[in-house]
Amino acid sequence: MRSTWPPSPAALVAIALMIVIGTLAVGEPRDGTPQPSVTLPPDLARVLTDYEAAWRSRDAAALARLFAEDGFVLQNGRPPVRDRAAIQEAYTGSGGPLALRAIAFATGGTVGYIIGGFARQAGDADIGKFTLTLRKGAGGRWLIMSDMDSSNRQRP
Numbered sequence: 001m002r003s004t005w006p007p008s009p010a011a012l013v014a015i016a017l018m019i020v021i022g023t024l025a026v027g028e029p030r031d032g033t034p035q036p037s038v039t040l041p042p043d044l045a046r047v048l049t050d051y052e053a054a055w056r057s058r059d060a061a062a063l064a065r066l067f068a069e070d071g072f073v074l075q076n077g078r079p080p081v082r083d084r085a086a087i088q089e090a091y092t093g094s095g096g097p098l099a100l101r102a103i104a105f106a107t108g109g110t111v112g113y114i115i116g117g118f119a120r121q122a123g124d125a126d127i128g129k130f131t132l133t134l135r136k137g138a139g140g141r142w143l144i145m146s147d148m149d150s151s152n153r154q155r156p
Contacts, residue, residue: 034117034126035103044107044114047132047142048100058095064088067144068135074148097121100130110136111145118149128152 040048047066054062064087067073073081073090081090099122104115112134117126130149137143 037101038103038105040102040105040114043140043142044102044105044112044134047114047134047144048102048116051144052098052100055095055098058093060088060091060094063091067147068137071144072146074146076150099124101126107134112136112142117152126152 039045050066051063054066064084067084067087069084070082071084071087073087075081075090081087097120099119100116101118101122102114102116104113106112114132114134115130116132117129119126128149128151130147132144133146134142135145
């Protein structure tokens with residue numbers, strides 16, 4: 001069986017194009033109205049619901065298991081963190097109320113993405129946004145390859 005990781009340069013270009021096209025398609029309206037949520041297929045929705053549950057329960061090990069073994073966390077203002085053990089360590093002590101919502105997604109073969117917003121409680125205004133880059137793992141389960149988020153607060 002041929003390995004699909006690391007991806008070929010063509011696959012990386014395809015992933016980048018999917019993210020760029022998705023981002024262009026969901027640009028924030030000029031009047032500040034938030035982007036509408038989209039309904040994810042069940043296999044992608046599971047990624048968000050499992051993430052919320054692990055974050056709320058402050059379970060760094062459960063969060064790390066949602067990632068590909070060589071996945072990344074790309075937090076605002078911090079250096080990249082790579083691999084499950086380092087991700088678990090980075091998330092230790094983190095967590096609390098969290099509600100994730102998707103505003104765009106796409107999949108193609110074994111790669112995909114979800115772009116969304118997050119709040120403390122469902123129904124509240126987004127306090128930040130995220131991009132999850134996904135890779136289909138063994139058994140067809142979507143795993144997080146990279147998690148990048150940032151606050152919606154304007155810098156002074």
